[in-house]
Structure formats: structure tokens, C-alpha cells
Amino acid sequence: xxxxxxxSRAQFDRYLDGKALPGxxxxxxxxxxxxxxxxxxxxxxxxxxxxxxxxxxxxxxAMLDLLSDRPLxxxxxxxxxxxFNVPSRPNLVMRSATxxxxxxxxxxxRRVTGRRGGPGGAWSRSQGNHYGLVTSSLNWIYFxxxxxxxxxxxxxxxxxxxxxxxxxxxxxxxxxxxxxxxxGTAIIRPASVSYRAREAIAAVGVYKITDPSLDPVVVDLLGxxxxx
Numbered sequence: 516x517x518x519x520x521x522x523s524r525a526q527f528d529r530y531l532d533g534k535a536l537p538g539x540x541x542x543x544x545x546x547x548x549x550x551x552x553x554x555x556x557x558x559x560x561x562x563x564x565x566x567x568x569x570x571x572x573x574x575x576x577a578m579l580d581l582l583s584d585r586p587l588x589x590x591x592x593x594x595x596x597x598x599f600n601v602p603s604r605p606n607l608v609m610r611s612a613t614x615x616x617x618x619x620x621x622x623x624x625r626r627v628t629g630r631r632g633g634p635g636g637a638w639s640r641s642q643g644n645h646y647g648l649v650t651s652s653l654n655w656i657y658f659x660x661x662x663x664x665x666x667x668x669x670x671x672x673x674x675x676x677x678x679x680x681x682x683x684x685x686x687x688x689x690x691x692x693x694x695x696x697x698x699g700t701a702i703i704r705p706a707s708v709s710y711r712a713r714e715a716i717a718a719v720g721v722y723k724i725t726d727p728s729l730d731p732v733v734v735d736l737l738g739x740x741x742x743x
Contacts (some may be wrong), residue, residue, distance in 0.1 A: 588651035591615050593700040594706040594715050597626060598733045600699050606724050611717035622649040627716050645670050656684060672701045679732060682706055702733050
């Protein structure tokens with residue numbers, strides 16, 4: 516959160532400890548990050564509400580109840596990389612960091628993109644900080660989210676299992692651009708166990724398909740899809 520808002524960790528700790536209050540600019544940043552009003556930011560928490568739990572990803576309780584009745588997707592919690600093809604640039608692939616975790620009674624995720632610059636305008640249109648839920652139905656897994664970085668535009672990935680030893684999902688994504696929605700390919704693979712969250716976020720960006728740092732399974736899959 517500190518990296519995204521530009522507020523130093525030391526300053527944020529002072530807010531948490533009650534030693535200082537954020538000024539006008541930092542108040543604006545915090546409200547934008549948490550998608551709340553200034554009044555909500557400075558309203559003392561309600562102990563009764565806290566005891567009942569906070570709906571996952573800010574979802575209405577009725578929708579949360581509906582989703583919580585479904586079995587959790589067969590996907591381990593952890594750090595993943597999500598790879599997107601660039602329809603207008605077949606020699607490029609976008610890599611984002613995806614964090615999957617159980618929250619309340621559902622499975623949630625955060626997907627970070629746009630941490631590194633890239634060629635052309637395709638990358639700038641896809642920058643985001645998506646929060647949402649992971650659900651499954653009929654052997655398909657759905658990643659439904661809203662982008663907190665811009666104006667809350669939604670995103671959707673519908674993916675199925677590919678035949679690899681490690682969990683590998685391949686599917687279709689809907690990406691919103693200035694000219695309207697576009698569809699593309701998404702591949703989701705677990706990050707190496709050695710990756711920490713900060714390292715995963717630092718690794719996102721636009722890469723040439725020939726980049727040796729890319730996952731060879733992803734390169735193989737994208738190559739096969741291009742040939743098809």
C-alpha cells in the first residue's frame with residue numbers, strides 16, 4: 516500500500532499508532548486506495564460490525580452468501596504470474612503478479628499490472644490494480660475483479676486447466692481499452708517458491724516472447740496458440 520500511494524512506511528506507522536493524522540494530500544491518496552470517503556476514513560470502527568466480519572472484496576452480503584455456498588476453486592493460495600498476449604503485437608507478452616488467498620468464506624485475489632514501462636500504447640491501457648473473487652463452475656475458473664487504479668473498470672478471465680504437472684490455467688480475458696473491450700489469451704502459472712511479493716511485483720511488465728526470463732511453458736503455449 517505504501518508503494519502504491521507514495522506514503523512512507525514510517526509515516527503510515529505514525530497514522531496506525533495514532534501519533535499523527537494524514538494531511539489533505541495523504542487523505543486523498545488513502546481514500547482513493549481503499550475506495551472510501553473521507554468520512555469513512557476518520558469514522559471510528561464499529562466493534563459489532565468487526566465481529567461479524569467484513570465482506571470479501573467489498574461485496575454486498577447477499578452476493579457473498581450466494582458465493583459462499585459454492586465450493587472453493589481447486590486452486591492453492593499463493594503467488595502466481597498471469598500472462599496476457601498483446602493482440603496487436605504478437606511478439607510481446609504482458610506479465611502481471613497475482614496473489615490468491617482465502618478471505619472470509621470465499622477465495623479472493625489481487626492482480627497487479629503496470630509496474631514497468633513497455634513499448635507502445637497497449638501497456639498503458641492495461642495498467643491496473645485489480646481486486647476480486649475467484650469462483651469455479653463446470654471445470655472452469657473465473658477471475659472477476661474491479662480495477663482500483665483508474666475508474667473501477669471490471670475485468671474477467673475465464674480459464675480451464677491445461678495438461679501440465681504444475682497448476683496451469685489457460686483461458687480468455689476481456690480487456691477494456693479506450694476504444695472498447697478487447698479479448699485476448701490469459702495464462703496463469705504459480706510463481707517459483709523463491710519469489711516474495713515485492714519481487715513478484717517488480718517482475719511484472721511487457722516482455723518480448725523471446726525473453727529468456729519468461730516461463731518456457733508460457734512461451735510454448737503462446738506459440739501454439741499463435742500457430743493455431
